[in-house]
Amino acid sequence: xAFQFWKRKxxxxxxxxxxxxxxxxxxxxxxxxxxxxxxxxxxxxxxxxEKVELPKRSARKGIRALFSKIKFDLENLDELEDILIQSDxxxxxxxxxxxxxxxxxxKTSAKTENDLKKILIDVLAExxxxxxxxxxxxxxxxxxxVLVVGVNGVGKTTxxxxxxxxxxxxxxxxxxxxxxxxxxxxxxxxxxxxERAGAKxxxxxxxxxxxxxxAFEATEAAINSGxxxxxxxxxxxxxxxxxxxxxxxxxxxxVEKQAKIAEVLLVIDATTGQNGLAQAKAFAEVAKVTGVxxxxxxxxxxxxxxxxxxxxxxxxxxxxGVGEGIDDFSFFDAQEFARGLVGQEG
Amino acid sequence: xxxxxxxxxxxxxxxxxxxxxxxxxxxxxxxxxxxxxxxEADVALEVVKNFTTAVRERALGDEVSKALxxxxxxxxxxxxxxxxxxxxxxxxxxFAKTAPTVIMLAGLQGSGKTTLAGKLAKWLKDQGQTPILxxxxxxxxxAVNQLQVVGERIGVPVFAPEPGNGVGNPVSVAKDSIKHAKxxxxxxxxxxxxxxxxxxxxxxxxxxxxxxxxxxxxxxxVIDSMIGQDAVNVAKAFDDGVGITGVxxxxxxxxxxxxxxxSVASVTGKPILFASNGEGMDAFEPFYPDRMASxxxxxxxxxxxxxxxxxxxxxxxxxAMAEKLAKDTFTLxxxxxxxxxxxxxxxxxxxxxxxPGAGQMRNQLENFDEREIVRTExxxxxxxxxxxxxxxxxxxxxxSRIAKGSGMTVTDVNSLVNRFEQAAKMMxxxxxxxxxxxxxxxxxxxxGGGFVGGKAKSKGKDKKGSKSGNPAKRxxxxxxxxxxxxxxxxxxxxxxxxxxxx
Numbered sequence: 127x128a129f130q131f132w133k134r135k136x137x138x139x140x141x142x143x144x145x146x147x148x149x150x151x152x153x154x155x156x157x158x159x160x161x162x163x164x165x166x167x168x169x170x171x172x173x174x175x176e177k178v179e180l181p182k183r184s185a186r187k188g189i190r191a192l193f194s195k196i197k198f199d200l201e202n203l204d205e206l207e208d209i210l211i212q213s214d215x216x217x218x219x220x221x222x223x224x225x226x227x228x229x230x231x232x233k234t235s236a237k238t239e240n241d242l243k244k245i246l247i248d249v250l251a252e253x254x255x256x257x258x259x260x261x262x263x264x265x266x267x268x269x270x271x272v273l274v275v276g277v278n279g280v281g282k283t284t285x286x287x288x289x290x291x292x293x294x295x296x297x298x299x300x301x302x303x304x305x306x307x308x309x310x311x312x313x314x315x316x317x318x319x320x321e322r323a324g325a326k327x328x329x330x331x332x333x334x335x336x337x338x339x340x341a342f343e344a345t346e347a348a349i350n351s352g353x354x355x356x357x358x359x360x361x362x363x364x365x366x367x368x369x370x371x372x373x374x375x376x377x378x379x380x381v382e383k384q385a386k387i388a389e390v391l392l393v394i395d396a397t398t399g400q401n402g403l404a405q406a407k408a409f410a411e412v413a414k415v416t417g418v419x420x421x422x423x424x425x426x427x428x429x430x431x432x433x434x435x436x437x438x439x440x441x442x443x444x445x446x447g448v449g450e451g452i453d454d455f456s457f458f459d460a461q462e463f464a465r466g467l468v469g470q471e472g
Numbered sequence: 473x474x475x476x477x478x479x480x481x482x483x484x485x486x487x488x489x490x491x492x493x494x495x496x497x498x499x500x501x502x503x504x505x506x507x508x509x510x511x512e513a514d515v516a517l518e519v520v521k522n523f524t525t526a527v528r529e530r531a532l533g534d535e536v537s538k539a540l541x542x543x544x545x546x547x548x549x550x551x552x553x554x555x556x557x558x559x560x561x562x563x564x565x566x567f568a569k570t571a572p573t574v575i576m577l578a579g580l581q582g583s584g585k586t587t588l589a590g591k592l593a594k595w596l597k598d599q600g601q602t603p604i605l606x607x608x609x610x611x612x613x614x615a616v617n618q619l620q621v622v623g624e625r626i627g628v629p630v631f632a633p634e635p636g637n638g639v640g641n642p643v644s645v646a647k648d649s650i651k652h653a654k655x656x657x658x659x660x661x662x663x664x665x666x667x668x669x670x671x672x673x674x675x676x677x678x679x680x681x682x683x684x685x686x687x688x689x690x691x692x693x694v695i696d697s698m699i700g701q702d703a704v705n706v707a708k709a710f711d712d713g714v715g716i717t718g719v720x721x722x723x724x725x726x727x728x729x730x731x732x733x734x735s736v737a738s739v740t741g742k743p744i745l746f747a748s749n750g751e752g753m754d755a756f757e758p759f760y761p762d763r764m765a766s767x768x769x770x771x772x773x774x775x776x777x778x779x780x781x782x783x784x785x786x787x788x789x790x791x792a793m794a795e796k797l798a799k800d801t802f803t804l805x806x807x808x809x810x811x812x813x814x815x816x817x818x819x820x821x822x823x824x825x826x827x828p829g830a831g832q833m834r835n836q837l838e839n840f841d842e843r844e845i846v847r848t849e850x851x852x853x854x855x856x857x858x859x860x861x862x863x864x865x866x867x868x869x870x871x872s873r874i875a876k877g878s879g880m881t882v883t884d885v886n887s888l889v890n891r892f893e894q895a896a897k898m899m900x901x902x903x904x905x906x907x908x909x910x911x912x913x914x915x916x917x918x919x920g921g922g923f924v925g926g927k928a929k930s931k932g933k934d935k936k937g938s939k940s941g942n943p944a945k946r947x948x949x950x951x952x953x954x955x956x957x958x959x960x961x962x963x964x965x966x967x968x969x970x971x972x973x974x
Contacts, residue, residue: 212517214700217508278723279582279696283613308751310586310621311614318613318637364726395582399514399700401728422581425669426709427702450581450611 129260129457131178133298133354134268175266180296185446185456189423189466198239198246203228206246213428213467214399219437223249243468250464254433256442259458262388262416263293269301269348269356271385275374275413276393277405278362281421283312285393285447286357287319288455293355300325301353303344305337305377308361316359322452326353337361338376345384356385365408374413391444393419394432402431406439417444420458424448428467499531502546506769513768515731516704519738527553551765557738559761565718565745568689572604572653573660576646576686578679578714579694580706581667584722586615588694588748589664590622591756592720596660597628604658606649607632608642608682611666619664626753629658642666642678647685661686670709679714691716692745695732697724703732704739711740718742721759724749733764804860804892808852850878851888863889 192209203224210220226249227242236242263270272289274282283306290300302320306312307330320327328344341358348356360377363370381387392415394402409415420429420443432443443458503524510520530553531546567573575592577585586609593603605623607630609615616636623630631649634640646663653661663686668675683691693716695703710716719736724747737744744759852860854877859865866874866889875882 208517211511212701214514214702217511277698277726279584281582287613309618310625311618314617315612315614364723366727367725395696395698397580397696397699397702397706399698399703399728399731400512401514401698401726402700404727405698422669425580425702426671426705427700431700 129180129264131180131261131263131296131298132175132266133178133263134266134352135174135176136352176297178263178293178296178298180292183292183453183456184462185423185448185458186462186466187424187448189448189463190426190428191469192428192467193469198242200231200237200242203231203242210430213430214402215430216400216403216434219430219434223253223433243470247461247464247468247470250433250467251460254436254443254460254463256436256440256460258416259442259444259460261444261457263298263355265388267386267388269345269353269385270388271345271348271381272355272357272389272391273360273378273381273387273413274357274391274393274419275360275409275415276362277364278309280362280393280395280398281447282306282362282393283316283319283359284450285391285419285421285445285455286316286359287323288447288452289445290320290323290325290357291452292455294324298354299352300355300357301328301344301348301351302326303328303341303348303356303358304330305340305344306359306361307333307335307337307340312359312361319452325357326351337373338380341377342380342384345381349384365405371408371412374409378413387414389417389444390415391417391419392441393421394429394435395427396420396423396429397425397427398431400431400434403434403438406435406441410439410441415441417442419443419445419447421447424454496532499528499546503528503531506546506550509769510731510734513729513731513770514698514700514703514735515768516701516735516739518704519735522738523553523557523734547769551769554734554765554768555761557734558744558764559759563718563743563745564758566689567660571657571659572650573690574650574663574686574688575660575690575692576663576665576683576688576714577692577694577720578665578710578716579667580669580696580699581612583667583694583696584748585609585667585694586618586622586664587751588720588722588746588756589619589662590626590628591748591753592746593623593628593660593662594626594753595756596662597626601659602657603628603660603662604649604653604656605630606646606661606663607634607636608646608649608663609666610634610636610640610642610645611638613637615664615666622753643681643685646682650686663688670706670713676709676713683714688717690718690745692718692720693736693740693742694720694722695736697721697730697732698726698728699732701735703735707736707740711742716740716742718745720744720746720748721764722748725751725755729768729770730764731768734768804852804855804863805857808849808860847878847880847884848888851875851880851885854878863892 192213198206206227207220207224210223211217215223223246227245230236230245230249231242234241234245236245261272274286276282286302290302293300300323302316302325304313304316304327306316313329317327317329326347328340328347330340331343337360344356344358347353358377358381360374361370363374365371378387378390390413392406392409392413394405398405406415406418418432418435418441420432423429423446435441436443443460443463446456446458446463448454448456506527507520507524510523511517515523527546527550531549565575577589577592579585589605593605596603605619605628607616607619609619614637616632616634620630620632631645631652633648634645642665649661649663652658663682665679665682666675668679670676691714693707693710693714695707699706707716707719719733719740719742721730721733721744724730733744736742744761744764746756747759747764748756851874854874855866855870859870859874866885871882871885871889875885878885
């Protein structure tokens with residue numbers, strides 16, 4: 127996918143690509159609104175940005191087709207509803223999708239299995255498409271702070287490892303803030319990933335340190351070291367625990383004292399059922415989620431809940447995880463996802 | 473988000489006259505709503521289909537109950553069938569004849585195996601067993617480390633000869649752990665394994681090899697209660713691949729309805745042994761099928777109503793008891809007694825969450841600070857017995873003394889007394905058959921009533937205060953019904969428990 131990523135140019139010469147004039151102007155505008163006096167003081171009329179090329183990845187291998195059992199034809203459209211329900215799309219969304227497919231099939235007098243598949247792909251892709259699907263790592267406001275949140279056991283730390291590796295491969299300098307100070311050995315786990323990815327790590331100074339203060343220190347360190355991206359790991363929390371959700375709000379506020387938060391990524395396990403929507407709602411409200419990471423798509427789960435999340439909350443899926451390997455990770459492509467689900471090649 | 477099942481059922485039957493007889497149409501209308509509720513609770517579709525078919529057959533053949541309207545009758549059948557599936561094979565953990573008992577944990581990534589291993593070990597230790605944890609998850613970064621930290625926290629040794637992070641062979645670790653346990657006379661061996669996907673043949677074979685190596689007495693399948701439709705596939709895969717003997721449901725402290733429990737129980741036929749419901753190492757308990765059934769349906773209040781109607785509750789008796797309550801002054805002493813009973817019964821939060829009608833209150837309950845009870849207790853304990861019996865005695869200087877004695881402020885004391893007075897007043901109103909007006913004090917009849925009365929009953933040591941709750945609640949429901957309200961409405965809403973919340 128042709129997303130554009132930019133980081134600030136470093137002093138040591140790297141393979142420099144010409145910076146487009148438009149981008150530079152945009153950058154200047156952002157800088158002037160920056161509240162940090164330091165940044166405002168170092169007057170850089172045209173701070174140069176340098177393009178980052180992330181290695182090409184595809185999530186295709188992880189997405190499993192919906193239709194292994196049935197033949198997909200006009201008579202089977204009701205059965206389609208069952209299949210969507212079984213893929214965690216939810217009762218309402220499934221009914222709505224089937225209704226759309228029926229309507230379009232009627233209009234276009236589609237009959238063959240291929241026609242119907244194509245219609246379904248279009249309906250799914252169209253509703254999963256979001257204009258903000260790119261990671262916001264392009265405005266030059268480094269360090270780009272990425273806050274990673276979610277309930278327990280969805281794969282936040284693994285996601286951070288994978289994302290770090292990818293960004294490092296592309297040439298970003300990545301720092302990770304280990305703000306999951308709650309779960310036993312969580313810091314060590316993220317440290318292992320940081321090492322594998324080649325990212326720097328800011329650990330809590332003491333065991334059980336307030337996660338917000340770790341986040342603060344990490345932000346400070348990222349700014350001081352001139353890191354391009356700071357990824358903050360947070361402890362898993364169930365969305366109905368107000369105290370823990372408030373803690374998340376605090377982490378966000380504390381980071382924002384020093385830097386703009388570029389992304390708040392909510393990690394959702396593909397096996398999650400209808401509770402996923404409740405998760406997204408709660409985290410969106412407290413943490414201002416900007417995107418969803420759909421993990422564990424390499425299992426038998428289809429991850430249909432993201433459809434409702436996109437429909438009801440307008441939060442785009444930005445990344446998908448498809449395995450335990452550090453490279454099993456990709457951008458989310460609505461077309462690819464829809465095609466994969468429907469089992470249509472190409 | 474969605475109205476709960478009870479709301480929707482009430483909606484469905486609003487226009488339906490109570491016929492005293494179940495017609496197929498009544499049953500189907502009810503079942504449509506139930507199907508939807510089950511699907512929204514993430515019960516797998518195939519399980520829902522089989523389930524509703526079974527319920528329909530039974531409903532058609534069932535004798536007509538005079539006490540219940542058609543909807544209620546179908547719901548009752550549904551509940552019974554749910555409990556049957558969830559608890560049909562209910563049993564306790566089985567121990568080996570000759571120690572050590574070997575328990576192997578298996579499940580998907582992130583289902584909570586390592587945390588559960590710790591909780592299970594602690595639970596066994598508290599029962600006088602000598603458990604040892606085995607770090608056979610050598611895959612996930614620092615899983616070994618995590619288990620060691622957990623072991624340290626609960627004071628249970630951990631067998632971890634390999635560092636993990638991809639180094640070492642889990643099968644041989646598991647094998648060696650048994651030898652080690654026999655040598656060192658541990659009574660229970662808990663083997664934590666790596667998370668794996670049901671379709672990952674290599675890892676499933678490895679799990680089978682671990683199982684062969686340790687010959688477990690129990691293979692517990694650990695599953696996240698938030699899992700959706702895929703629960704059936706996963707459960708089947710693990711049952712086929714490793715051969716599970718029981719199920720543990722984790723993260724039940726979330727607000728997922730946990731339909732997966734039903735899916736897994738009905739697909740594998742294996743009993744759900746435990747439920748894990750919090751981050752603390754004690755947040756772990758045996759599985760209660762009836763509670764889970766209510767949770768999946770999210771309609772505890774309707775079930776309570778049915779239960780009560782069925783018991784042919786003697787209204788006059790209730791009134792008599794309520795009258796007694798109204799005459800006898802409900803004192804702070806009774807209040808304290810109630811609270812102490814509550815404390816004995818364990819975590820108030822998890823108990824309240826099980827309560828009928830707590831559906832909407834669940835979020836508030838989740839945020840209810842249990843320390844509030846301790847504070848309230850401190851205040852009451854700082855009063856003289858006379859003050860506890862006659863709160864009217866509490867003048868300014870007494871209040872300030874109590875505040876000092878309990879380490880609270882006078883404002884805290886005032887607010888407790890105010891809330892207590894409101895509560896006592898309301899109990900009187902309820903007892904007289906009125907519908908209580910309770911600004912700022914909702915939740916009271918349900919809390920002080922159904923909760924204490926219902927639970928304390930079995931303990932058989934009710935004091936006047938606690939027993940009095942039951943009739944109060946019943947009277948409130950009677951009254952609510954008379955006004956055409958849905959039961960439970962009066963007892964839910966914003967606010968928190970009786971005199972406890974802020």
